[in-house]
Amino acid sequence: xxxxxxxxxxxxxxxxxxxxxxxxxxxxxxxxxxxxxxxxxxxxxxxxxxxxxxxxxxxxxxxxxxxxxxxxxxxxxxxxxxxxxxxxxxxxxxxxxxxxxxxxxxxxxxxxxxxxxxxxxxxxxxxxxxxxxxxxxxxxxxxxxxxxxxxxxxxxxxxxxxxxxxxxxxxxxxxxxxxxxxxxxxxxxxxxxxxxxxxxxxxxxxxxxxxxxxxxxxxxxxxxxxxxxxxxxxxxxxxxxxxxxxxxxxxxxxxxxxxxxxxxxxxxxxxxxxxxxxxxxxxxxxxxxxxxxxxxxxxxxxxxxxxxxxxxxxxxxxxxxxxxxxxxxxxxxxxxxxxxxxxxxxxxxxxxxxxxxxxxxxxxxxxxxxxxxxxxxxxxxxxxxxxxxxxxxxxxxxxxxxxxxxxxxxxxx
Amino acid sequence: xxxxxxxxxxxxxxxxxxxxxxxxxxxxxxxxxxxxxxxxxxxxxxxxxxxxxxxxxxxxxxxxxxxxxxxxxxxxxxxxxxxxxxxxxxxxxxxxxxxxxxxxxxxxxxxxxxxxxxxxxxxxxxxxxxxxxxxxxxxxxxxxxxxxxxxxxxxxxxxxxxxxxxxxxxxxxxxxxxxxxxxxxxxxxxxxxxxxxxxxxxxxxxxxxxxxxxxxxxxxxxxxxxx
Numbered sequence: 001x002x003x004x005x006x007x008x009x010x011x012x013x014x015x016x017x018x019x020x021x022x023x024x025x026x027x028x029x030x031x032x033x034x035x036x037x038x039x040x041x042x043x044x045x046x047x048x049x050x051x052x053x054x055x056x057x058x059x060x061x062x063x064x065x066x067x068x069x070x071x072x073x074x075x076x077x078x079x080x081x082x083x084x085x086x087x088x089x090x091x092x093x094x095x096x097x098x099x100x101x102x103x104x105x106x107x108x109x110x111x112x113x114x115x116x117x118x119x120x121x122x123x124x125x126x127x128x129x130x131x132x133x134x135x136x137x138x139x140x141x142x143x144x145x146x147x148x149x150x151x152x153x154x155x156x157x158x159x160x161x162x163x164x165x166x167x168x169x170x171x172x173x174x175x176x177x178x179x180x181x182x183x184x185x186x187x188x189x190x191x192x193x194x195x196x197x198x199x200x201x202x203x204x205x206x207x208x209x210x211x212x213x214x215x216x217x218x219x220x221x222x223x224x225x226x227x228x229x230x231x232x233x234x235x236x237x238x239x240x241x242x243x244x245x246x247x248x249x250x251x252x253x254x255x256x257x258x259x260x261x262x263x264x265x266x267x268x269x270x271x272x273x274x275x276x277x278x279x280x281x282x283x284x285x286x287x288x289x290x291x292x293x294x295x296x297x298x299x300x301x302x303x304x305x306x307x308x309x310x311x312x313x314x315x316x317x318x319x320x321x322x323x324x325x326x327x328x329x330x331x332x333x334x335x336x337x338x339x340x341x342x343x344x345x346x347x348x349x350x351x352x353x354x355x356x357x358x359x360x361x362x363x364x365x366x367x368x369x370x371x372x373x374x375x376x377x378x379x380x381x382x383x384x385x386x387x388x389x390x391x392x393x394x395x396x397x398x399x400x401x402x403x404x405x406x407x408x409x410x411x412x413x
Numbered sequence: 414x415x416x417x418x419x420x421x422x423x424x425x426x427x428x429x430x431x432x433x434x435x436x437x438x439x440x441x442x443x444x445x446x447x448x449x450x451x452x453x454x455x456x457x458x459x460x461x462x463x464x465x466x467x468x469x470x471x472x473x474x475x476x477x478x479x480x481x482x483x484x485x486x487x488x489x490x491x492x493x494x495x496x497x498x499x500x501x502x503x504x505x506x507x508x509x510x511x512x513x514x515x516x517x518x519x520x521x522x523x524x525x526x527x528x529x530x531x532x533x534x535x536x537x538x539x540x541x542x543x544x545x546x547x548x549x550x551x552x553x554x555x556x557x558x559x560x561x562x563x564x565x566x567x568x569x570x571x572x573x574x575x576x577x578x579x580x581x582x583x584x585x586x587x588x589x590x591x592x593x594x595x596x597x598x599x600x601x602x603x604x605x606x607x608x609x610x611x612x613x614x615x616x617x618x619x620x621x622x623x624x625x626x627x628x629x630x631x632x633x634x635x636x637x638x639x640x
Contacts, residue, residue: 015638031549089481091637104481112479130480 003101005182005213006064006087011096013057013082013237056082057093057237066101066181067211069204071224071245073252074234080217081186083234084108087215088184102181102213105132109186110171116160120151120170123159127174141177148203149173150196169196176203183207185216201227221249221325222399253324253359260382261286268307273375277315277366280343281305282380284362295386296357296403300350302381304334306366311341314369319348324359329401336370356403357387417498418505421453428453432570441572441603447513451600452569452593454506455527458499459535459589460560466491466539467556470547474640484633485626488543492536499528510600520599523607527595530618534588537621544625544632547640567593574604585613588621 057079064070072080085091087098088106113130114123124145128138146152149170151162159167175185185204204227208214218224224231224245231248233240241248264281265271271278285301286294294300304317316336321329334346361382366375425446432438433445440448469491470477470484477484510517546552567589568575576584584590591607591614598604 029549030551031545031555032551034549085478085637090478092634106480108479109475113476130476130482132482 003066004063004099005066005068005101006215007099008060008062008087009097009099011057011060011083011086011093011098012055013079013086013091014053014055014094017052017054055094055237057086060096060234060237060239062232062239062242064213064215066213067208068230069208069214069228070216071228071231071249072215072217072234073219073221073224073231073249074240077236078234079237080234081108082237084184084186084215084217100182103132104182104184105175105178105180106184107131107172107175107178107186108184110168110175112171114159114167114171117158119158120146120155120162123170124174127171128178131175131178132180133178137179145170145173145177148176148199165193165196172200176200176207180212182213182215185214187217187219221253224249250358263377263380271307272377273306273366276308276310276313276368277374278307278309279304279366279375279377280307282362282364282377284381284383285347286383294383296355297352299352300355300383301347302350302362303345303347304364304366305343305345306375307343308339308341312338315339315344315374316367316370317346318365318367320363321350322361322363323356323401324361327401329355329360333367336367353405354402355385356398356400357385359384417501421450421457421502422505424453424457425450428570438571439575441574441597443597443601443603444513447509447515447601448572448597448603449569450506450509451597452567454499454502455531455592455596456564456567456569456589457502458495459531459592460564461495461498462492462532462535463538463542463560464556465494466536467542467546468553469539470543470636470640471550471553477640478637484636485540485629488539488629489536491543492532492539506600515601517600518602520602520606523595523599527592527599530588530595530615531592533622534592534618537618537623537625540622540625540629544629547632547636563587563589569593572604573610582609582613585610586617588614588618590614591618 060079060083072083074080082091084106085108086093087100088104088108090106090108113127115126118126124142125135125138128141129135133141146155149166149172151166151170154162154166159170162170201223204214204216208227214227216227228245230243231245231252232242233248233252241251261284262282264283265279268278268280271280273279281303282305283303284294285303287299287301302319304319306315306317308315314336316334318331318333320331323329332348334348359382362380363378364375364380365373368374428449429446433440433449438445466488469487473487477487507517542552542556566587573581573584573590573594591611594604595607595611598606
């Protein structure tokens with residue numbers, strides 16, 4: 001530890017928008033137009049029309065220490081992939097400079113350079129060579145690659161006959177067995193089934209334990225949290241935040257979550273629903289002296305109000321609590337019973353010390369006769385559960401969808 | 414494999430029928446079919462190399478935008494991928510030469526030099542066109558036209574002895590003139606030994622390669638962004 005592996009100093013990357021010639025509709029320049037321009041420019045002074053440009057990256061600076069695993073996060077179009085392209089020298093930055101110490105391996109796309117007509121065996125050699133492996137290295141790793149990709153039976157078959165899963169597994173396996181000092185990985189972990197993804201993440205963890213430097217892009221916050229030590233949050237081409245992974249990811253999720261404690265519709269004619277029932281209000285009631293902050297120690301009530309237009313209709317609210325990572329924490333329905341016509345309030349009480357810290361949001365169905373969905377709302381309210389006081393010595397993030405206080409017993413036998 | 418042989422063979426056949434028989438084109442006292450095939454062997458290699466390399470960057474766009482490696486490798490590989498085909502055609506040519514009763518002399522030792530000249534020319538033009546093709550996509554439509562014009566401005570169907578000094582030397586500005594004349598001289602012993610015209614051809618090829626490489630290197634940085 002200690003040596004910087006990657007030094008990034010004031011990187012900027014500018015792209016032109018649309019055609020260079022301003023009003024021209026062509027998506028690419030043509031030699032024909034260029035030749036036609038020549039006589040015109042001889043007689044007329046050439047007017048330099050400034051092309052419209054935008055900066056995909058601007059003033060990006062940071063250092064990565066040898067052996068560090070850095071996650072890049074950001075919304076779509078934040079410049080993550082451009083940044084990896086600049087780092088891997090695929091494209092040159094418009095300004096700034098980069099210093100890389102060590103052999104760089106990059107995996108910007110799974111299956112780059114696979115040739116459909118060649119067999120799996122031949123493609124391993126070809127792909128390995130393209131990604132920068134030496135012949136001896138490929139030969140040495142060959143069995144490991146095949147075993148990792150689980151394609152032993154099909155290795156002498158042209159890859160065009162592979163299933164898409166086999167294809168991706170083989171491509172990832174080749175890249176995973178690269179042994180560069182610096183590994184750059186774009187969003188490619190989302191391949192294969194759950195078991196294979198787990199294997200990929202395990203492989204990444206192995207690689208980082210061998211002291212190699214990894215920079216990778218992912219939208220899988222759980223993977224980031226478990227693999228990275230540090231995260232860099234890019235927003236509109238600039239570094240928003242750079243720090244420990246848990247902090248940066250939380251801030252990123254919060255920023256994109258925007259807590260919304262209440263949704264209401266006041267007009268019974270246009271509110272979501274139909275002639276049978278309409279939704280009036282969904283609200284998070286925080287039972288906390290400290291106003292709207294929800295901590296783990298705060299009991300939370302989620303209140304639903306709706307108009308029932310059919311006397312005696314059997315209605316119930318089915319509520320789903322989700323985390324921002326799209327994990328369903330629980331699904332619970334109000335008891336169904338015949339409801340009189342009029343405004344009805346149903347409230348669910350979530351006890352203190354039950355939810356885990358993180359962002360949560362509520363989906364709901366208003367259901368008639370436990371069969372017909374009258375109202376469906378996929379993002380009614382959202383709230384953030386903050387970490388409360390901690391008595392234990394653990395400052396990392398507790399994992400799991402919930403974190404209930406359960407009874408322990410301890411006996412000295 | 415067979416295509417590599419059939420392409421120059423059929424061209425030879427057509428040239429022999431139309432230029433040799435019908436137009437009674439002179440061929441420096443060599444049987445016309447042999448005269449044409451000797452020229453077509455390096456020409457096919459050159460023309461294929463030029464065509465493949467000029468399209469090579471665009472057809473490998475997915476590699477260029479995803480992986481870093483020296484971009485020069487792409488057009489170079491495209492030119493050299495024709496080497497096997499060339500060797501096959503060359504073997505066929507030598508069989509035909511022996512069959513027609515020509516016995517190669519020490520002059521054949523010059524042959525690698527002429528092959529090198531063809532490689533340099535092909536690569537020089539390939540570098541120019543491949544880099545241009547990235548920026549101006551209509552370049553590819555000019556390639557078949559260019560090869561056709563080039564074919565007829567090279568002494569393949571006719572001998573360069575139809576030209577006289579000083580035009581002969583000027584003619585050497587087309588490097589393929591040097592290659593084709595060189596092949597005929599080295600294998601069949603016809604025409605003149607390499608002289609002023611050959612020198613001019615070498616200079617022209619070197620200039621093509623240097624400027625091509627220079628232009629390529631200059632454009633290289635932007636390939637991934639515009640390809």
